Amino acid sequence: MRARAYKGLLAAVTAASTAALASATPAGAVAVPDPKAFSQTINAPTVKRHLERFQAIADANGGTRASGTPGYDASVAYVANRLRRAGYRVTLQEFEFPFFREITKTTMSRVAPEPKTYTRMTDFRIMTYSGSGTVTAPVQAVDVTIPPSETPNSSSSGCEASDFAGFTPGNIALMQRGTCNFQVKAENAQAAGAKGVIIFNEGQPGEGANDRRVLLNGNLNAPTTNIPVVGTTYAVGAELAAAGTTVTLSAQTEGDPQRKTHNVLAESRRGDADKVVMLGAHLDSVTEGPGINDNGSGSAGVLETAIRLGHLPSKNKLRFAFWGAEELGLLGSEHYVANLSAEEKAKIKLYLNFDMIGSPNYTFGIYDGDDSDGVGSPAGPAGSDKIEKTFEKYFQLVRQPYTGADFTGRSDYGPFIEAGIPAGGLFTGAEGIKTEAEAAKFGGEAGVAYDKCYHQACDTIANINDKALAVNSGAIAFAALTYAYSPALPGGGTPGTNTPGTGGGGLGHGHDHDHTGALS
Incomplete structure (x- = not known):
């Protein structure tokens, strides 16, 4: 989209959202854009433009965008450039990892x-x-x-x-x-x-x-x-x-044992620096393929949301992360969290993670922040239940079914949960097999993997379900805008005090997105 057209659309959305809330806004107060209206401006074609770029990058670099390869470096350059153009302060955080x-x-x-x-x-x-x-x-x-x-x-x-x-x-x-x-x-x-x-x-x-x-x-x-x-x-x-x-x-x-790669971090120029709303997705693929669903889909949804929010005067500070070396064990997000001071951790009031949001045989999974299903890993840190409710509200508004996804510690929310930071997010399924009950609820094919191309060369642009991508990208935008203006954020306490197994969503032994496999 051309810059002039984009600015016109953004102005129209902001004006419409502001008008919708005008009657409920006290005189002299700042009008808050409507999250539902904002979420509806993001659709599959706009998000897929980023996926098409990721596919082209992989095609030009041996079919992969894995950390430590030229394909990943080109993905970093693309994302960083788009974020700078959207007005963010962008940092490339370098770290070493075993390739x-x-x-x-x-x-x-x-x-x-x-x-x-x-x-x-x-x-x-x-x-x-x-x-x-x-x-x-x-x-x-x-x-x-x-x-x-x-x-x-x-x-x-x-x-x-x-x-x-x-x-x-x-x-x-x-x-x-x-x-x-x-x-x-x-x-x-x-x-x-x-x-x-x-x-x-x-x-x-x-x-x-x-x-x-x-x-x-x-x-x-x-x-x-x-x-x-x-x-x-x-x-x-x-x-x-x-x-x-x-x-x-x-x-x-x-x-x-010592190859270098980067996380991409982007921060809004406005908003309360003591109240950070953080969203992230891993940018790397496996070496076997281009990783368009895993996890070009999450990266593209977060990137498009960031671009749309870039010029809005958010009340809270927005920070977007695109993680490197996730496929080798959450290495980018672990490096980031490990290098935060206690003061910096306390400023991050929540972390939202998006890993595989366009699986072809999808379910709409919301991370189970309160352990309401009583299965698998325990609840996330205090406030994670509120994040789950925010996503549930979105799916109810758009009249789409949803289900709980267990916190296992096997995607980039893991290091944040271990640091006591409230977390949540979305997941449409990896190599697990879809059940009859899930097929009845979400459509698709029972007895078949959510993503038959998981970690394979066939994880291309053809491996994306447009409906899942659109609905989940809208959910990302809805949650991001909600928390950008919310006066009360989930992370009201002090991160760093979480004890796994007592409401902390400690590292589990199942798998939502089994990259690390490090735990049995």
Whole structure:
């Protein structure tokens, strides 16, 4: 949109919103734009212009926008430029991170008792920070539970060095998800002489993202192992646990312990600096693809909202963040929060996170700030319940169904929750399987992943559901404008006093968007 046309539209929206509230505004008070009217000015075509740009950037840079690659650097430049043009103070926050990529596609096949080739990204996938190597060896199960316990996260397979008593050096260690993180399991296996590691999902059935039978997507946190490490479905793991199984596992990966990347931070020039309203989305993709839904969609929705708000005289300070290296373990947001002083944390009254808002087989998920569903992780810090209600109000106004999404700590709200900052946001689903009840409520196809192209090369502009993108982008705008002018913000207390498990939404063991996989 040309600058003159944009300014005209913005003026019209502001005038209409102000007129709508004129009768309710006391004489001499500042008229507040109407959040619903503002949200309706944002539609799928305007947001998709940013997605088209992200796609073009990926196409010009080897099909990826992963942190540490030229594609990510070009994405940073695009977002920063648009934010500067919208009037924000923009900062590129540099940090170092351990880079990882798969050089060639990992392969896994069973040699005995009967030959079988397993399908990458369906039956198994490489774990982030896996080492390289090719090995053909017997599979040796390490304290696995088949069939699984009825209680999720109860398996301690491979969590203790003593689990490997009697392990035969040179074998491939087969372990089960649960209790400790994947890095601990892999390091214990390597120390016991394993030449390869297979970790399979724990096996408990569940709805959507809580199903622990699906393909395991894991992260070893750091390049501390030099042997191949893969994750599999429960079914594949149970099959490989059979006596007499021999497997060939081959991986070629690259790791760089000190590569540089950036967060993009933009702050409004107006508003109370002691009352910061913060919105964020991760800008990076995985190395396997362009990441247009994950998470070009969230980035584009936040960016378009920021552009539309750029020239409005907000009461509170607005801060927008586009995180780097999220796909490798929330590294950008963790770096940002870790480097805030106590005083700076106290000024951030809430954080809103948007990670995958256009999934093709979507649900409209709102992060469960009050743990009203009583499932999974506990409630977020005090005030998170109010954020959830704000998003619920929007979906009620636009007459769209919605559901709760559990706080698991596995997207960029995690570091803010751990710091005691109220959080909320939206999520349309990743590799979890849509249930019959969800299909009846939201449409789409039951028994199919919310996003069949999750973390794959097919996560392109064609992988976006326009309705989900439009509705959720409107929700971002609604919440942003609501909190930009609100005299009472959710974070009235002092951040930094949160205790996970007691209303803090501590790091969970499920997955909403299982990038890190660091916890079992």
